[in-house]
Amino acid sequence: xxxxxxxxxxxxxxxxxxxxxxxxxxxxxxxxxxxxxxxxxxxxxxxxxxxxxxxxxxxxxxxxxxxxxxxxxxxxxxxxxxxxxxxxxxxxxxxxxxxxxxxxxxxxxxxxxxxxxxxxxxxxxxxxxxxxxxxxxxxxxxxxxxxxxxxxxxxxxxxxxxxxxxxxxxxxxxxxxxxxxxxxxxxxxxxxxxxxxxxxxxxxxxxxxxxxxxxxxxxxxxxxxxxxxxxxxxxxxxxxxxxxxxxxxxxxxxxxxxxxxxxxxxxxxxxxxxxxxxxxxxxxxxxxxxxxxx
Numbered sequence: 001x002x003x004x005x006x007x008x009x010x011x012x013x014x015x016x017x018x019x020x021x022x023x024x025x026x027x028x029x030x031x032x033x034x035x036x037x038x039x040x041x042x043x044x045x046x047x048x049x050x051x052x053x054x055x056x057x058x059x060x061x062x063x064x065x066x067x068x069x070x071x072x073x074x075x076x077x078x079x080x081x082x083x084x085x086x087x088x089x090x091x092x093x094x095x096x097x098x099x100x101x102x103x104x105x106x107x108x109x110x111x112x113x114x115x116x117x118x119x120x121x122x123x124x125x126x127x128x129x130x131x132x133x134x135x136x137x138x139x140x141x142x143x144x145x146x147x148x149x150x151x152x153x154x155x156x157x158x159x160x161x162x163x164x165x166x167x168x169x170x171x172x173x174x175x176x177x178x179x180x181x182x183x184x185x186x187x188x189x190x191x192x193x194x195x196x197x198x199x200x201x202x203x204x205x206x207x208x209x210x211x212x213x214x215x216x217x218x219x220x221x222x223x224x225x226x227x228x229x230x231x232x233x234x235x236x237x238x239x240x241x242x243x244x245x246x247x248x249x250x251x252x253x254x255x256x257x258x259x260x261x262x263x264x265x266x267x268x269x270x271x272x273x274x275x276x277x278x279x280x281x282x283x284x285x286x287x288x289x290x291x292x293x294x
Contacts (some may be wrong), residue, residue, distance in 0.1 A: 001024050001025070001082050001083060001168070002024070002025050002027075002080045002081050002082050002083075003019050003024050003025065003026050003027070003081065003082065003083045003084070003085065004026070004027045004028075004029055004077050004078045004081040004083075004084045004085070004106075005019070005026060005027070005028050005029065005084075005085050005087060006029050006030075006074070006084065006085070006086040006087060006088055006098060006102075007029075007030060007086065007087040007088040007089075008028055008029075008030035008032075008035040008036050008038070008039035008070075009035070009039075009087065009089075010042075010141060010142075011087040011115055011139060011141060011143060012028065012030070012039065012087035012088075012115075013028070013039035013040075013042050013043050014046075014139065014141070014142055014143025014144055015085055015087055015115065015139055015143055016028045016039070016043065016068055017043045017046060017047070017064070017143065017144050018139075018143055018144055018172050018173070018174075019067075019172060020043075020064045020065070020067035020068045021047075021056075021060070021064045021067075021144075021172075022171065022172040022173070023063075023067065024067065024172075025067055025069075026067055026068045026069070027068075027069050027070070027071055027077045027078070027081070028040075028068055028069070028070050028071075029070070029071050029072070029073075029074055029077040029078070030070075030072065031072060032072070033070075033072055036070040036072070037070075039070075040065075040068070040070070043064075043065070043068065044061075044065065046142075046144055047061040047064060047065070048061070050144075074098075074101055074102070074105060075101075075104075075105040078102060078105050078106045078110070079105065079106075079107070080107070081106055081107065081110050082107075082109070082110055082111070083110065083111045083113060083165075083168070084102055084106055084110060084111070084112050084113060085113040085114070085115055085137055086098055086099070086102070086112070086113065086114045086115060086116075087115040090116060090117060090118065090119065090237055090240045090241065091240070092119050092123070092244075095114065095116065095119060095124055096123075096124065096127045099112060099114075099124050099125075099127045099128050099134070100127050100128070102128070103127070103128035103129055103130060108130075109133075110133070111133050111134075111135065111161055111164060111165065112125075112128065112130065112133055112134045112135075113134075113135050113136065113137040113165065114134070114135075114136055114137065115136075115137055115138060115139055116136060116138065117138050117184075117185075117187065117188050117237075117241060118183060118184045118185065118188050118192075118240075118241040118244040118245065119244055120154075120181055120183065120248070121134060121135065121136045121152050121153070121154035121157070121181045122154040122155040122156070122181050124154070125154045125155075125156060125157070131154060131155075131156035131157075132156050132157060132158045132161065133157075133158075133161055134154055134156075134157060135151065135152065135153065135154065135157050135161055135162065135165050136150065136151065136152025136153075136154070136181070136185070137149055137150075137151060137152075137165060137169070138150035138151075138152065138185065138187065139174075140187075141232075141233070147173075147174055147175045148174065148175055148177065148187075149169040149174045149175070149176045149177070150176075150177055150179055150185055150186065150187050151165055151166055151169065151176045151177065151178045151179070152178075152179055152180070152181055152185050153178065153179075153180060153181060154181050155181065162178060166178060182248070183244050183245050183247075183248025183249060184241065184244065184245050184248070188241050188245075189245065192238060192241045192242055192245060193242075193245070193253070193254065194226055195226045195227075195229065195230045195233075195238055196238070196242055196254075196256060196257050196260065198212050198213075198216070198225075198226035198227055198230070199227070199230070199257040199259050199260050200257045200259075202227065202259065202277075202293070203257050203258065203259040208289070208293060209227050209277045209278070209289045209290070209293045210289055212225060212226070212227055213225020213226065213227050213228055227276075227277040227278075228277065228278060228287065230270060230276065230277065231270030231271050231276035231277055231278055231280075232270065232271055233270070234269050234270050234271070234272055235260060235263050235264050235268065235269045235270050235276055236264050236269050238256075238260060239256055239260050239261060239264045242254060242255075242256040242260070243256060263276065268290070268292075275290050276290065277289070277290055277293060278290055279291065
């Protein structure tokens with residue numbers, strides 16, 4: 001299958017990786033060539049890890065990289081696509097703009113997928129003239145490792161399109177779970193309020209960063225504490241999703257914690273900026289609480 005992936009960031013390069021490794025022809029599209037070059041380096045490093053673990057051969061790595069091409073021109077990059085997966089920033093205006101363009105340039109029968117983790121598929125589909133062919137494909141991070149794909153049906157998504165996406169997800173080694181189109185879907189409707197409550201617990205002084213994460217790891221068997229996970233996801237992304245939940249349901253229980261808002265405003269976004277609830281040093285695996293919370 002010819003697949004185009006929009007966005008060469010962490011999610012986009014991971015999605016391109018798994019499709020290419022399964023033998024699909026992938027065009028990775030981004031407005032910046034530097035982002036595409038960086039994505040190819042990241043994919044190469046992740047493939048090297050698989051080779052080192054013995055789960056992939058050098059020949060399979062070479063074939064995977066051969067299956068990926070890049071393009072900074074969306075029209076050219078999707079002209080032969082049978083499936084497009086958009087993996088841009090979690091911003092509704094940006095996604096609507098992208099889908100309007102995709103609707104213009106992608107072939108008539110092409111399925112338009114979005115990796116959104118919270119935004120309404122029905123709303124995104126309404127920006128196109130093919131709402132029956134718009135669907136959510138919410139991959140988990142890191143994409144090459146995590147098995148789940150949350151498949152979200154919009155109001156008009158057909159059974160045939162849903163089946164195609166479910167079958168394709170299974171064929172690339174993922175476990176698809178089909179859910180309906182309500183704010184946050186299943187994954188983030190449950191996860192983000194938990195993260196937000198952990199931040200609220202810190203904000204109110206009930207416990208410190210390390211204490212909150214330790215309670216959840218040792219008491220609830222979570223592999224990573226909620227504050228560390230928030231840093232990993234990106235605090236800006238967490239805030240964007242909480243705002244989608246708050247707007248979508250109109251319920252004050254989904255209001256983002258003021259501390260989360262303040263940290264995003266200050267540019268403390270977690271791993272991507274080097275500091276969030278923890279401070280991150282390149283090359284170090286030590287978990288150090290950020291100075292603001294020490």
